[in-house]
Amino acid sequence: MKALWQPRGVAIVGASATPGSLGQRLLNYLRDHGYAGGIYPVNPRYPEVDGLTCYPSVGAIPGPVDLVLALVGAERVMGALQDCAAKGVAYVVVHASGFGEMGARGAALEQEMTAYARAHGMRIIGPNCIGLVSPTDHLVAGFSPLFSRVRFEPGRLGMVTQSGALGYGIVSLAVERGLRFSRIVNTGNEADLCTAELVEELLNDDVTSTILVYSEGVKRAADWRALGSLSLQRGKPVIVLKSGRSEAGSLAAASHTASLAGDDAVWDAAFRQLGMLRVDDVDDMLDLAAIFQQPRRPAGSGVGVMTTSGGAGILAVDSLSAAGLGVPALGDRTCQEIQAIFPAYGTIANPLDLTGQILSDPTMFRTALRSMVRDPVLDALLVCFCVLQGAEVDRAIDDLLTVLAETDKPILVSRTGGEFLAPGAAVKLQQAGVPVFASPARAVRAIAALVRFTQRGPALGVAPLPAPGPAPVGWPQPGQVLTEREAKSLLAAAGLPVTREVLVTTPAEAAAVAEQMGYPVVLKIDSPDIPHKTEAGGLRLGLGGSTAVQNAFRDVMTSVRTFKPDARLNGCLVQEQVEGSIAEIIVGVSPSPMGPVVTVGLGGIFVEVFKDVSQRLAPLTADDAKAMVAELRGFKLLTGVRGQKPADVEALAEVVARVSRLAVQWPGQWELDLNPVLVMPAGQGCRIADALLILSP
């Protein structure tokens, strides 16, 4: 996207000389921030604007134009695009609102515009957006009031934001903190260029090392699947603030799995699977940007804490423990070195509390910090300051930067004190490579993310979504619910371990089948109109003999007819009753914007009461499937508690992995519940005791 970041010429369609107008502001921002390419106002009403020749159309511009900022209203956008196409423009920023966000007519216009641009080799940014900034290239192409107040210094942070006002608000907070950007793009309605494409571009962009994303409704969500492995490959973290947690699911949740797979839970699972760092708030995004902007990565998870306040030290240790990071005891040599310089000092420990003595003995800080960074048990250092001011701040900064230059370990600062006490100190440290946080807890959250990202396994990510295969024999019609027997027959053909069962239509036949199968057996109604058998009285368990089976058959048929007189009844299933299982598990598939999601959970009361489930995008490797099962809170129940045998976790993982392959192989959008999957003792496999499959209309 070189033509976007470094356009040879930029035209402003709708440029204006009216003070305060958008047309005038766009032009001024572009000039004031030092953009070196050609700047071309376009407006048939003016011969010149602010000393620059003004052209009646883009086509009339003599030099090359790669980027057009179109300030025209929605109704005139098509005309402007035609003008751009004639000139061979590469990128058009459509600032105006009044498109998809304003109802059907706007959406149609958005589609028309996009189709036209694609047909003519142009890409559109927006509509309904503020524009872009490429500090690397001194390009400020947009109209945020921020642009009149800030000088962008080139940095390594890239940002893609769907929201303009909020996005540039976050940028302003970042700049205030001393963070520096490479590229910033506000995508608005994403009629054409979307977040996933821009994130991919920034992952491949040499000047960008960390990517911040603010996203609302994700367009072309499946394109995100490829970004995980790219992020891992490039070693560039993607930090995502995804809002819209509370929006209702887009598909009606007919299956149990789908109701568990709330939209937002799926995003959570997907981002984790892709190795992306999801944050909950603007603060967290900036904290992570601050720590990832510095290039050092800790070799392990041991953190040394040095503090001028015992209280801040305790808060840091609380947070480190909660985050699962280590607070290792200092090595003997470190203790001796520090003891030697502070003979009267109380406890030499981690955290090391220097107290107010840092004020009376200024060399103490540097000496102790140097000693700690050399300690091999520590992988990163957190220095907690509270109220410092004046010359003591300058000295502390010098000392910190001196020691920083001697080590390749990251050093961070938490500074719980007003900016007015040490104006500019935080920005100076941040820009010199020492991230500064407002509290020990926030510093620790950032360190935890840095350690997690640095130690992420190579197995993260998700395979590309393959083209779906043909529908298998017995595949449902759109909107159809398959009966247990139909669904299990599909599953059995796909190699999944379903319980043995036979459809019978008379009491005598039921008894004969049961005799052959061996007691006890289960009897279940078989009807396309009764997806939930229990409530209809369509289920009998533990039938131990011929008479019981015959009576049960009559009872079930009667109950179901009473429950739903017009239900189509195929008869009953005589099914083996599985005895001796260790656990009931639910395994399911449901569609999501990023592709089919596999859900595994502890079944029965656990899933109803504790919602203990694990979710990932399909397809899964065997290792993925094992990891999903192992991350259930109730995993312990499968490993042999209270004298029980351990369950056949391997077999369960194999079921999950196989289901995940079906999830991307069977066509269309569908939901599957295997509930329960009975997991037998280790070595004895699993049995799918019930199944439900629904194809979306």
Next chain:
Amino acid sequence: MKALWQPRGVAIVGASATPGSLGQRLLNYLRDHGYAGGIYPVNPRYPEVDGLTCYPSVGAIPGPVDLVLALVGAERVMGALQDCAAKGVAYVVVHASGFGEMGARGAALEQEMTAYARAHGMRIIGPNCIGLVSPTDHLVAGFSPLFSRVRFEPGRLGMVTQSGALGYGIVSLAVERGLRFSRIVNTGNEADLCTAELVEELLNDDVTSTILVYSEGVKRAADWRALGSLSLQRGKPVIVLKSGRSEAGSLAAASHTASLAGDDAVWDAAFRQLGMLRVDDVDDMLDLAAIFQQPRRPAGSGVGVMTTSGGAGILAVDSLSAAGLGVPALGDRTCQEIQAIFPAYGTIANPLDLTGQILSDPTMFRTALRSMVRDPVLDALLVCFCVLQGAEVDRAIDDLLTVLAETDKPILVSRTGGEFLAPGAAVKLQQAGVPVFASPARAVRAIAALVRFTQRGPALGVAPLPAPGPAPVGWPQPGQVLTEREAKSLLAAAGLPVTREVLVTTPAEAAAVAEQMGYPVVLKIDSPDIPHKTEAGGLRLGLGGSTAVQNAFRDVMTSVRTFKPDARLNGCLVQEQVEGSIAEIIVGVSPSPMGPVVTVGLGGIFVEVFKDVSQRLAPLTADDAKAMVAELRGFKLLTGVRGQKPADVEALAEVVARVSRLAVQWPGQWELDLNPVLVMPAGQGCRIADALLILSP
């Protein structure tokens, strides 16, 4: 504590003329901040300090002295105290370190000092502390570098902080945000005056309306029990940042209950029970201070959101939904009013997105805000700004304050933008009664706390700890573990429903008892040396006849002898086997610094795997006990799921309440496990099927 906040005279023992010395700084801070009472330097080495007469001792000062700031080192503190006692001083701040925090000798000195002060009617603040500030009285009595940079304006926030550096760091951040304090005290080691006493003082203090507390190791924790009802009575929130979450429990956790009642979980439960607002970080403390500093309280939980950025509006709604607050649809009249002034506008809804139009049509903001505050479905308003600057900020502030003056609903601002874009705007709003937050999520967390505090029930709080009663018959020796039979006999005498059981010593006796009791029965080893029977093979369930009982008796005795050859064996218990219970519950008691804690949890695998417990300080009312049971995540399991009958929750609550009364009646520090308590179907009560009682050594 009038003599503390408004001392008639303040003496500085160790005053000095040396520039930069603590003695000189203390004096200057006291003078510079405008303290109007007598200021008396004390130091035998100087006739005068900085133009003030310097006295050789406190006793030599002619005027009254209520407060002494003692700058002497630990070894000279006793002498200074004697000097103060002779003068009749009320309060002495001991700044020096080198006491309890430095080992046994320091701790002894601390005790000596405290005993002396109490005997002479003086109160000590510290040692190891920075001092206090009473902006209400222009009193700055301490030595934080902050004091040279800040003018304290009197406000309504009180603060009690154990940590000096961190505490005054938090104060500096608060001041920077426009928050104003009434009183600030750093308590340090709390040799005498402790946090609980000072919080009580501030709850009773007319000029203080909200109390901030930073606490590490809580001294005299039981005194906190009384603060909950006082806070509720006065309507003054207590906002607590309690660190030391990761510290190990102070009592060895021999019982299951005590291991569940980790120290920090108990603090969490106790603060909630006392109606105090526990926060996790400095940011949260300041956010809550900001919202509680303004005096308005919302009548309900409906929040109206107005935003200049769609993105910020979505983040606000996400947070409001997650916090359980309402985002009600606007009333018809509100919609009509807003529609009338913005005819071309898209969607009139909550959140109301004004977009960038607020810039082009400045009256829009005020009109829409006025219309929203008048809507009866809204109880509070959140206005989300992003990048605003210059004149538009001034106008927005004026409009906000105009509308604020017309309503008694709270109005809050979230401003996601750099301070440099609108310098001073946030402070101006905060001081005019509009709290400002850095993000929508943070604003919502604060609103949620405000709503929760405003709507808190009158039933919150905990009764005073009564004097313990005499030990009941059969009470253990210190360090003793009671057997199931002994513990149950105590419980039965206290009116608790234990299972029927008889101690037997031969197989024949066992069979005879079982015949009489009715089958099935349980057989359990009875030994003071086998607290955990299952692992010793000392438990047999479901014995259905005479032979089974006799064989089980022999098996149990053999197993236990093999498991622990030297165990003292009393014989076996023949116990009724309770059938038909709905749930297994664990009920327990464990000691805590605030008094005995009652724990209720779902027993068996639930407590082992999901740690689903609820805890409160004893004693409990019947309503408390019911609420504890109802707040279990798995409460649903007691209400009749999967076709089960509902459990006898009333009877369970009665057991919990009765146990909680024993918790404060039986003497000493002890742990009790009732595990399991079998809860029968509604109307059929509970049975305590096993019990363990341990008295601490």
